[in-house]
Amino acid sequence: MQVELVYNVIHTQTITGRLKAGEDGAVTVFDGIVRNNTKGRQTLYLDYTAHKSMALQQMQTLADDAVARFGVRDVAMVHRLGRLEVGETSILIAVASAHRGVTFDACRWLIDTLKKQVPIWKQEFFVDGAVWAPGEPFPAELQADSPFSQR
Amino acid sequence: MRLRVLFFGVLRDRFSAEERLEQFPGRTVADLLGYYRAVAPELGTLWGTLAVAVNQQYAAGNVELKQDDEVALLPPVSGGAPCVRNHAG
Numbered sequence: 001m002q003v004e005l006v007y008n009v010i011h012t013q014t015i016t017g018r019l020k021a022g023e024d025g026a027v028t029v030f031d032g033i034v035r036n037n038t039k040g041r042q043t044l045y046l047d048y049t050a051h052k053s054m055a056l057q058q059m060q061t062l063a064d065d066a067v068a069r070f071g072v073r074d075v076a077m078v079h080r081l082g083r084l085e086v087g088e089t090s091i092l093i094a095v096a097s098a099h100r101g102v103t104f105d106a107c108r109w110l111i112d113t114l115k116k117q118v119p120i121w122k123q124e125f126f127v128d129g130a131v132w133a134p135g136e137p138f139p140a141e142l143q144a145d146s147p148f149s150q151r
Numbered sequence: 152m153r154l155r156v157l158f159f160g161v162l163r164d165r166f167s168a169e170e171r172l173e174q175f176p177g178r179t180v181a182d183l184l185g186y187y188r189a190v191a192p193e194l195g196t197l198w199g200t201l202a203v204a205v206n207q208q209y210a211a212g213n214v215e216l217k218q219d220d221e222v223a224l225l226p227p228v229s230g231g232a233p234c235v236r237n238h239a240g
Contacts, residue, residue: 032231048230049159049160049163050230051157051159051204051207051223051225053207054204054207054223055230057207079230079231090230090231091230091231111231114230114231115228115229115230115231116228117209117228118228118230119159119204119223119225119228119230120228120229120230120231121159121160121161121226121228121229121230122229122230132160132161132164132226132229133229134227134229135160135226135227135228135229136227136228136229137200137227138200138202138225138227138228142202142209143199143200143201143202144180144181144184144201144202144203144210144211144212145181145184145198145199145200145201145212
């Protein structure tokens with residue numbers, strides 16, 4: 001199981017190649033890349049920061065959960081931090097298993113869950129300024145202020 | 152009690168990345184949020200959206216803090232691929 005935070009280019013083919021095993025019938029790959037605009041505003045580049053040790057721990061837990069929940073054989077999940085240019089890969093998730101159905105399901109679940117709870121933030125730099133991307137709201141049970149989490 | 156407080160995302164526009172709080176007068180995660188909310192009330196509704204991690208584990212408001220805990224204040228996360236969702240503010 002490959003789970004990493006990196007500052008350099010993510011090599012999709014190397015990672016998916018390493019993931020494949022003889023008993024696999026499918027690898028589903030999600031390659032998240034930097035778009036050239038947000039709602040029409042032209043993006044120059046993005047800067048990703050993380051609570052690194054916690055993010056890694058969370059990603060490892062998600063990868064383990066994906067195997068347990070969906071019964072897939074193996075997962076690779078690599079997120080890049082630092083400055084990324086348009087078109088570059090920010091996150092690569094690859095899921096391998098004997099049959100394709102569960103690999104699609106696990107891959108979708110991994111990216112959707114990562115975006116809600118793995119502590120990584122994105123600052124977007126435009127020609128005319130910079131903003132912190134508004135994140136997805138935390139699941140209620142993770143919010144410190146939530147009625148679900150109060151005594 | 153002494154705490155190490157980490158700030159991330161949009162909070163970095165207002166706070167430094169890390170702060171040593173030598174004499175935190177409160178007891179819980181909720182107390183700490185209240186403490187910083189009073190320091191920066193201009194951040195408004197952001198305070199209600201934060202998650203808090205104590206020693207790298209998500210923690211609810213009623214969690215008791217201990218001497219030398221690392222407490223991270225986490226705005227909603229936005230990792231992964233750029234998001235197409237419209238943000239209504």
